[in-house]
Amino acid sequence: MEGRRISASPRPCSGRRVLAKKRVRADAYINSVKKLQRREISSKKDAAFSISNSHHKFRNMHLVEEYDTHDPKGHCPLVLPFLMKRTKVIEIVAARDIIFALAHSGVCAAFNRETNKRICFLNVCPDEVIRSLFYNKNNDSLITVSVYASDNFSSLKCRSTRIEYIRRGKPDAGFALFESESLKWPGFVEFDDVNGKVLTYSAQDSVYKVFDLKNYTMLYCISDKNVQEIKISPGIMLLIFNRSSSHVPLKILSIEDGTVLKAFHHLLHRNKKVDFIEQFNEKLLVKQENENLQILDVRNADLMEVSRTEFMTPSAFIFLYENQLFLTFRKRTVSVWNFRGELVTSFEDHLLWHPDCNTNNIYITSDQDLIISYCKAESEDQWMEGSAGSINISNILTGKCLAKINATNGNPKVDECSSSSSGSGSGSSSSKIAAKKCNRSCQVRSTVAEALEDITSLFYDEERNEIYTGNRHGLVHVWSN
Numbered sequence: 254m255e256g257r258r259i260s261a262s263p264r265p266c267s268g269r270r271v272l273a274k275k276r277v278r279a280d281a282y283i284n285s286v287k288k289l290q291r292r293e294i295s296s297k298k299d300a301a302f303s304i305s306n307s308h309h310k311f312r313n314m315h316l317v318e319e320y321d322t323h324d325p326k327g328h329c330p331l332v333l334p335f336l337m338k339r340t341k342v343i344e345i346v347a348a349r350d351i352i353f354a355l356a357h358s359g360v361c362a363a364f365n366r367e368t369n370k371r372i373c374f375l376n377v378c379p380d381e382v383i384r385s386l387f388y389n390k391n392n393d394s395l396i397t398v399s400v401y402a403s404d405n406f407s408s409l410k411c412r413s414t415r416i417e418y419i420r421r422g423k424p425d426a427g428f429a430l431f432e433s434e435s436l437k438w439p440g441f442v443e444f445d446d447v448n449g450k451v452l453t454y455s456a457q458d459s460v461y462k463v464f465d466l467k468n469y470t471m472l473y474c475i476s477d478k479n480v481q482e483i484k485i486s487p488g489i490m491l492l493i494f495n496r497s498s499s500h501v502p503l504k505i506l507s508i509e510d511g512t513v514l515k516a517f518h519h520l521l522h523r524n525k526k527v528d529f530i531e532q533f534n535e536k537l538l539v540k541q542e543n544e545n546l547q548i549l550d551v552r553n554a555d556l557m558e559v560s561r562t563e564f565m566t567p568s569a570f571i572f573l574y575e576n577q578l579f580l581t582f583r584k585r586t587v588s589v590w591n592f593r594g595e596l597v598t599s600f601e602d603h604l605l606w607h608p609d610c611n612t613n614n615i616y617i618t619s620d621q622d623l624i625i626s627y628c629k630a631e632s633e634d635q636w637m638e639g640s641a642g643s644i645n646i647s648n649i650l651t652g653k654c655l656a657k658i659n660a661t662n663g664n665p666k667v668d669e670c671s672s673s674s675s676g677s678g679s680g681s682s683s684s685k686i687a688a689k690k691c692n693r694s695c696q697v698r699s700t701v702a703e704a705l706e707d708i709t710s711l712f713y714d715e716e717r718n719e720i721y722t723g724n725r726h727g728l729v730h731v732w733s734n
Contacts, residue, residue, distance in 0.1 A: 307655050322729065340356045342709055342727055343356065344723075345723055346712065347366075355383055363375060375424045382402070383398070391449065396413050398411050412429055451463070479494045487534070488509075496521060499523055519537070536551075568584075580649070586600070587605070589652070598652040601647075603647045603652075605626055616711055616713040644705070699728065708723070
């Protein structure tokens with residue numbers, strides 16, 4: 254699944270900055286949980302066919318199912334009052350035929366896509382607040398990261414449960430991970446499936462530890478109180494140390510054994526805040542407040558700059574490693590850049606709904622040729638709280654919008670629902686009466702417009718070719734063709 258960092262703060266703030274290779278991880282400066290898929294993008298000779306095929310896959314997407322994370326009958330053994338409240342879905346993860354939906358309250362529900370039934374809640378203890386999810390494809394298990402009322406929500410606890418156990422309705426059949434680690438604030442745990450590693454930080458003794466994601470054995474530790482931040486890239490880690498007035502010390506380590514590959518200083522403008530320092534293979538990106546973007550080649554120390562008027566500090570990054578490109582997110586817009594500091598692509602008709610770049614509402618496909626996002630409505634007068642947005646699918650390399658799910662074309666298709674439905678017609682041509690009959694047979698209570706209101710999380714299941722969205726009411730909707 255996606256690599257990400259989870260900090261020990263029981264209620265992280267909503268601001269976000271994202272890094273990615275295959276999947277995205279979190280912003281360490283503000284200690285918030287972020288996610289965005291980090292998958293390698295490859296150059297394909299059959300690009301035209303790929304675009305055509307993508308359009309075909311998404312053009313008939315429509316609403317087919319609805320799940321509810323709320324438990325009004327109290328089947329989930331919870332004792333904390335706020336866990337009983339209906340809250341928005343903040344994270345969706347799919348593994349095989351199971352959909353996991355995490356609500357902001359900390360309740361996590363598992364649904365079987367084949368039976369369309371809720372299997373169970375993953376909250377094993379009555380005072381457990383689940384903070385984040387991670388699917389470990391190495392052993393087909395789900396890792397939950399939680400805090401507990403009995404611990405005053407101050408420490409992260411990790412648990413691994415095989416998907417098969419969850420399918421049987423036995424979420425308590427898992428086992429605890431990293432029990433020896435003290436993950437109190439501002440400690441964190443970060444899962445990185447790109448390198449198959451787990452990084453933990455114990456703030457109590459200022460020790461970073463790297464574990465193998467396959468068997469959770471500890472590989473090595475880094476003990477240095479001067480380390481301010483660690484950034485992970487394929488095969489390497491970048492250690493950022495406390496800055497001096499004129500420079501910041503940096504080290505590049507092998508992710509496998511912690512061997513120091515290179516140590517150097519990067520010069521800084523005095524008395525200027527560092528907006529970000531990012532590592533992309535051999536490229537180091539450094540941006541200070543009101544200064545130009547610096548792109549340093551760490552192999553030969555070549556340095557180039559991009560004007561601050563051309564490249565303004567983004568709220569999020571996605572690195573596309575194979576194509577030597579990266580995405581930036583700023584004020585609802587998405588752009589593609591190369592490492593010469595040139596703007597490669599601007600997206601048409603892909604204005605994000607959320608201004609803070611809510612990466613739960615963005616999905617990058619495994620080939621990283623497509624971006625699926627929750628976007629603004631077509632007309633400006635519809636763009637307000639409580640109105641319907643759209644799910645846009647765009648080509649990353651061309652910026653073209655390939656398909657869109659909106660309140661017009663996302664209506665349920667009567668003839669594709671269960672045999673108990675009546676009426677005829679399909680797509681946007683279906684009458685309101687026919688759509689309502691279809692909704693009842695398909696267990697969909699929301700209208701398409703309602704399902705597209707205030708989407709708070711989005712996930713694309715590439716194997717099933719289905720899009721899953723969650724909204725502020727705690728509902729999960731399935732879009733399929």
